[in-house]
Amino acid sequence: MSDGARETGNGEKPGTQSRPGLPVYPPPAAMPPPDPLEPQPEVLDFRALALRRADERGGRPWRSLEELANTPEFSAMLHRDENAVALDPSGVDRRDLFKYLGASFALAGLTACTRQPTEKIVPYVRQPEEIIPGGHPLTYATAMTLGGTATGLLIESHQGRPTKAEGNPLHPASLGASDVFSQASLYGLYDPDRSQTLLYLEEIRPWPAFLGAIHAAIEAERAGRGAGLRLLTETVCSPTLARQIQELLKALPEAKWVQWEPAGRHNAREGARLAFGEYVEAIPHFDRADVIVSLDADFLSSGPAFLRATRDFSSRRRVGADGAGLNRLYAVESTPANTGAKADHRLPLRAGEVEGFARQLAAAVGLGEAGAAGVGPSAPERVKFVAALAEDLAKHRGRSLIVAGDGQPPAVHALAHAMNAALGNVGATVEFAAPPEAQPSDQLADLSALASDMDAGRVRTLLILGGNPVFTAPADFRFGERLQKVGLRIHLSPHVDETSVACHWHIPEAHFLESWSDARAFDGTASIVQPLIAPLYGGRSAHEVLAATSTEPERSGYDVVRDTWRPFLGGADFEAAWRRALHDGVIPGTASVSKNVTARAVPAPAPAAPPASGGLEVIFRPDPMIHDGRFANNGWLQELPKPLTKLTWDNAAIVSPATAGRHSLAKEDVVRLTVGGRSVDAAVWIEPGHADDSVTVHFGYGRTRAGKFGTGAGFNAYAIRASGALWIAAGGQIVKTGATHPLACTQMHQNMEGRDIVRAANVADFVRDPQFAHRLTKSPEDGETMYPTYPSDTHAWAMAIDLNQCVGCNACVVACQAENNIPVVGKDQVRRGREMHWLRIDHYYGGEPANPQHYLQPVPCMHCEKAPCELVCPVEATVHSAEGLNDMVYNRCVGTRYCSNNCPYKVRRFNFYHYSTQFRAPSLQMLTNPDVTVRWRGVMEKCTYCVQRINRVKIDSEIGNRTIRDGEITTACAQACPANAIVFGDLSDPASRVAQMRKDPRTYALLEELGTRPRTTYLAQVRNPNPALPEPVRRDWPTSFREETGQL
């Protein structure tokens, strides 16, 4: 109990706590001593400190700049236990505390004396043939569209209630994997803040009233052949929607169709046109490339098919004993992201310098005319980098791949295409095909034309089908203001958002799980988007709204979609082919055929931009979790720690440690960021590895009309995003306002105190010493244990996680949340370290803060064979199962939290409040997985290895009198993983994949020396650096350990 005062957690300053959302839980009684979570006034010179400390630490990894600097505040926080109770030393003394404890313990017993209230059983009147209550859920194939491409999904449905998304193994963009957006789409479906009624000037209207209005407007447009009609959509990849729009444009040829995707791939599109004279889609084959160069491209977590890219990329990160087969990734990167974290060589460059780098590289690989003319002199290490890289590329002609990022100007894309052509990669590692978009266009130019048309009063009717242009359009378009000059404004959207309130009509949009549609994947493969549930709030799809513009009788989305595919799927056999397409989730024969295109000459360098007079460069990026802002009200995504920064519930102005030092910035300082005459107040985050003199802002936050979670969270980066500098703006100014804004970062939560947690080696060291991961620690002699033994003749469930494959995409975390009814706790609780995710992704840095290596490690429960948590539970609420699971029995748990205290891996989560009340919202009730208990306040919980899935398959196999096949049981995290990094199975079957993986020499267990014998084991990371390019600062890490421990 004396430790209780360590955790204070009561850090909110009055007025700074603006977190909307979850019920605000009462704070502890009074202000405790200084809070380690609070921003520290002192500004640290991390660079100097780090260089000194990096030497002292012998290359050992670190988790935060504060740890590296080893400040006293840091040590205080390190010794904090998230699950310790927040005690106030001035209020309750020890004696009183025990009195209350005793009384509550006695009273707690009485709660057992309840009789259950009578429940009702409500059977069907006519039971649908396939639905068996209490039986297996049904699964339907559908597809989710984001940013103009689709990902195929399989959705689990419990008695008509969709509860969980998985990837569709038959779909080329998924191959069975899923991402955070598709996993969290279920939360979006049941979001209680979704718009529920059709509104005209914020008053409820029936659908026929809208039909009357739209018919009148369209009729009025006929006279001018539609000259006053504009259609604004997001990027359309639905053949049906495109067909409907074309039909409308045929009837009203003067009308215009504009597409606007704020996080769209405008540069990639224009880059292709620059290189080939036409819009083509580059289809990279990461699995065929030995050397990959990323020019500020985060291809592992964004882009049209990043799941596929991750699968292909990580298939080449499996390493045999000879170290062969590993690919090599070079990343030139401004903002640290997953791709840079996985890179063997990472060069931090300001986003604006990447083009210069690309030109240097192009010249070095033999594209003389691309020349580095106009590129100023560069640092010697960069020259060396380019030379080594060019040499490596030349050695791997036809087996290399250069990709450019969506935030880079078209010229960089054109250069990448030219280099790929020069290196003989076209047709080998990259192919070209027709774009999946229905109508590729210069969206920015189109939107600009629309804005000026609106301003000139040339637009009488504007139909906005999806998207939130008032919020997302470039600031200089003054879209919201000009929109007011349009005579009739109609907006279809899932929420009443910033655009809805600026329009006359708001139509609630049906979720993709509520409506019929179709969509193309990155390679053109089409899928039918199939609804799983009738619209919860009578929402309409874009198809239905467009159908309403025609003079034909009203048609349902189902009919419209079937009309599109009837000619393609054949006449007589249409029904069979249609059912097949629905069942499979893909329509055969729709993938685009690869196209032969020839790269033109590389464009001459743009006139050298005047050096940005000492100003900062501002980089705009979509938020990694809430994307362009559309998921702002999605609690799962808001609370998901963003890759690398581990921030939740907020965006931030992200700068490098050196830049922070130059401007005397500390984390959580509020700064006024000014660029192009516009400014916004943002909280600062310091991220090691960020390019210097550059600041990254993620757009999507700062919503004013998003809902309970989204409204007011973060700052609006769109406010300073202008059309002339959509992605990179030069000449930014940063001024401290003196205020601070608390940020909820999980990077230092659930800390394992700097023990040797992640292990990595360079491939040469690995080949020399395949057992390197074992040299670091010594596990106790076998048999030496005080713990009881358990039967060994049954299944032995185990998990293996390959750190070489993991790219830290977070899909596993949110898949676990969806599968296991894990609640969202809110920013305030996250700041106290109480996030409930059963699975976390730990992130370690290695080397110096200017350009560290990153190590990512998913940490679920270890399911120790000798579990320390079990022995300390006074009520046997956590016990060992006969199959080696570390069971958690919620109804026994009395919340002593001893187990968490004794868990060396810090994987246990405690329900400090009744978080699960959120599932009582009528719509969110439908989200819960009926196979998993919804936990009560005061109960400990943790990863169960998805025991509900294990039991389901076990029962099936016993009834069918058969054995369980390897891979038949998979956990939610393993199923979602695009990198195939997580493998679950039965250790007692020597042929199982998990048993095979455990034999890999790279296998190690976390904190093996404690003798806990974890069932979850890791495969150490092996990097494949270019021998010609010594890593700048990092010393060989395992070697240094060997030196330290004197082994080998």
Add this chain to the structure above:
Amino acid sequence: MQIFHRSTNTISRVSLFGAVFFIGILLWLFYDLEASPWTTQQNVARNQPLQFSHAHHAGAIGIDCRYCHTSVEKAAFAGIPPTKTCMNCHSQIWAQSPYLEPVRASYRTGESLQWNRVHDLPDFVYFNHAIHVNKGVGCETCHGRVDQMPLMWQAAPLQMAWCLECHRNPEKYLRPKDKVFTMGFLPAEDQLTMGRRLRKEYGLRSEALLTTCSTCHR
């Protein structure tokens, strides 16, 4: 000097013993109440919106359990028949009976009949009918002589101790698979001998596994 009266000795002895016994009695009372039908509702016939008699349908007429409880062999939930199942017969017989008006009303309007749940396990217990039925646990073993119940009641306490009694010693209760749906089954041989044989034959898991927490709780 005598501060306390002599009787204090007796009083203190009595109160010491009394305390022990009093607390003991309280605990015993508490334990007994918790396990009593007053708490468990064992043997309490429940009222239902419709006077449906298992004694008549299963007993007198001899309809198989699975005619109505269709998913008992393949799902966790045995299944409560949809109104359609009732109407299979009652559109022909007793088609005009005033007793059956709620059934016809349900069929007409599409509104479900709402039955009062008789066997109600806590929400943190995941019981699966299919595996029990497929491993030779008879309906009667848990539900009692349903064929003799005019209104349904709960024949067993449904408390964890009762579950564990069988999970520890399944041989005491197992019966041949073809007798699972039989009411009033009497084994031709000694139950224990048969039970042990069936346990082996049906491949029941070890006691350790059958009594593991996550077998029922998750």
